[in-house]
Amino acid sequence: MAELFLIEGRTNAGKPFRPSDWAERLAGVLSVYRPGYRANGSVGFGQAISGYSPYAQPVVVAGLKCVVIDTRIKVLEPMAWEFICGFARDNDLPMVAACLLEQGYSPSLTTS
Numbered sequence: 001m002a003e004l005f006l007i008e009g010r011t012n013a014g015k016p017f018r019p020s021d022w023a024e025r026l027a028g029v030l031s032v033y034r035p036g037y038r039a040n041g042s043v044g045f046g047q048a049i050s051g052y053s054p055y056a057q058p059v060v061v062a063g064l065k066c067v068v069i070d071t072r073i074k075v076l077e078p079m080a081w082e083f084i085c086g087f088a089r090d091n092d093l094p095m096v097a098a099c100l101l102e103q104g105y106s107p108s109l110t111t112s
Contacts, residue, residue: 002070002072003070003071003097004068004069004070004071004097005069005071005096005097005098006061006066006067006068006069006095006097007026007066007067007069007084007087007088007093007094008061008064008066008094008095008096009022009023009064009065009066009093010064010093010094011091011092011093012092012093012094013092017065017091017093020065022065023058023065023067024058026056026058026067026087027052027053027056027057027067028052030052030053030055030056030073030080030083031051031052031053031056032053033053033055033056033073033076033080034053034054034055035054037076037077039077053073054070055069055070055072055073056069056073056084068098069084069095
């Protein structure tokens with residue numbers, strides 16, 4: 001089973017993170033990292049990518065925008081993992097262990 005983390009859309013000081021579409025933007029940047037990705041570019045740059053990566057999904061939890069990060073991205077592309085951790089750290093966003101039900105879990109259906 002994969003280990004999951006949530007990057008919460010509220011700073012450690014309790015302020016909402018801006019811009020309001022930050023979760024979709026972050027997940028969009030990470031959309032290239034998916035099964036079949038190879039650092040040599042066989043999947044990724046220059047090729048059409050549709051949808052978010054299964055390793056970085058925007059969700060809303062209890063009314064708070066978040067991004068679910070699957071740690072399998074660390075094995076797939078260590079620099080992407082460093083980017084994710086740096087993003088959370090630099091923006092003072094909590095990155096907490098997540099426990100989501102695997103069966104029936106669909107980020108697009110998780111609204112609150």
